[in-house]
Amino acid sequence: MFRWMMLFLAMAPAITQADTRIGQTSVDRLTLTYRNPQTGTDLGASQTRVLIEQLYASELLNLDEVLAAQKLDTSGAQGDGFSVINPYYPRAEAGDVPLPSARSVMQNGELIQNPEQYPQPAEGYEMVDGEPAFYQQAAVSRWFSELRNGGAAAEEVCAVAMDADGRRYRLKTFPTVDAALQAGWQITHQYRCGSCSSLRDLAAYIAIPDMTQPVRACSQRGRGRLSKLDEVKQCIIEAVGFTPACAESWAYNAVHTGAECAGRCMRSYGRAGPLPALLQGGINILRGQYSACPASVESEDAATREVLEARGCPLDNEQTGKLNDCLWCDEQLSGPGFKYSAARTRRASGLPSAIPRPNDRLFYEADHSRYFSGRAVSPASGSQP
Structure with missing residues (x-):
């Protein structure tokens, strides 16, 4: 009897200790580290796991307020039961912005325009018969133009105010970094707040540094159809653990890109195959095969080439950061709507991206260890195992 009791006690921790999972990822098995050289933050693997768990266990108190502040038109096509408004419809009219x-x-x-040298560098619109045809709502188009033209939107930041319990918090968009800091809030990412600004979604971004494959698989389910929005949303939640609101913004982006960029993507991923590019690309995409890299990708490093091939050949030129035509189409036609709706991106959050972009700022000054100052993870702490 005594031996059985001792065996039970020895097994109890394994039985009672929950395995924290974010989507399909086990946090307990993660060995990655969180660092931001701009803020001096360098956490060890165990500290990073604690940080991810704290972020994922946090509770956002004012999501409705954050979404209402986007002031989007609800008359366009929406996801059934979605709390997030489709940022792409109805589209802005020419002359509105x-x-x-x-x-x-x-x-x-020296200021270099179009550093990646895209033949068609316009984002969020295209010229049709001398007039701009926009790919997103008027509010999004005005915001993106203000952002790119150096207006007030370019100075905004999204910040966090944590309750005394260290778990519940609020989000707020501030006009400047200084305004947020003077109010005693912690900056969580560059630009205005949105559906993915929550700390729970931040945990997913940190825990899963490369979401390319799981999100791509979910996006393919949409096939560019608005009727598939809910299926794409649920797939994304299950795959990478985003909150429902964040997954809705990703679903809108996936379906919009599927509708607008299908031809360009098939040609892009079929250029090196034996069949005509459009047909070969379609077959590759259906099979989930993206190993047919554009010949213009340059690298003598075999390891780099292997990584890029696994990610679907994200670059046409590794030195300039030029995306292949499929990813550039997504950036061009869906990027402004996604950035307005979701708000949080890796680069805006000070997190490295799976797609290298040498012309982008890699580490924005957001220190995610500071939300829980004085608890298990301390700000700017030294690296530990």
Whole structure:
């Protein structure tokens, strides 16, 4: 009897200890580390796991307020039962908003326009018979133009105020970094708040550094059809553990890109196959095979090539950061709507992206260890195992 009791006690921790999972990822098995050289944050693997668990266990108190602040038109196509409004419909009318400037970057003190050298650098619209045809709502188009043209939207930040219990919190968009800090709030990402600004969604971003394959598989279920929005949403929740609101923004993006970019994606992923590019690309996409890399991808490093092939050849040129035409189509036509709706992105949150973009700022000054200051994870703590 005594031996059985001792065996039970020895097994009890294994029985009672829950395995924290974010989507299909077990947090307990993670060995990654969270760091941000801009803020001096460098956490060890065990600290990072604690941080992810704390983020994932947190509770956002004012999601409805955050979504209402987006002030989107509800007359367009919406997901059934979605709390997030479709940012793409109804689309802005020509003349409603100024056109956004193309991507630019400072290099050696010189402002370089369209550094990736895209033949068609316009984002969020295309010119049709001399008039702009937008791919998102008017509110989104105005925001994106203001952002790209250096207006007030470019200075906004999303910040967090944690309750005394260290678990519940509120989100708020501030006009500037200084305004947020003076109010005593912690900055969580660059630009305004949205459906993915929650700390729970941040936990998923940190825990799953490369979501390319699982999200791509979910996106394929949509096939560009609005009737598939709920299926895509549920797939994303199960795959990567996003909150329902965040998954809704991702589902809108996936279906919109599927409808607008199918031809370009099939050609992009079928250029190196034996069949005509459109047909070969369609077959590759249906099979989940993205190993037919564009010939213009340059790298003598075998390891780098292997990684890029596994991710679907994200770059046409590794030195400039030029995306292949499929990913650039998603960025062009769906990017503004997604950034407005979801708000949180890896780069805006100070997290490295699976797709290397040498012309982008890699680490925004957001220190995610500071939300729980004085608890299990301390700010700017040294690296530990």
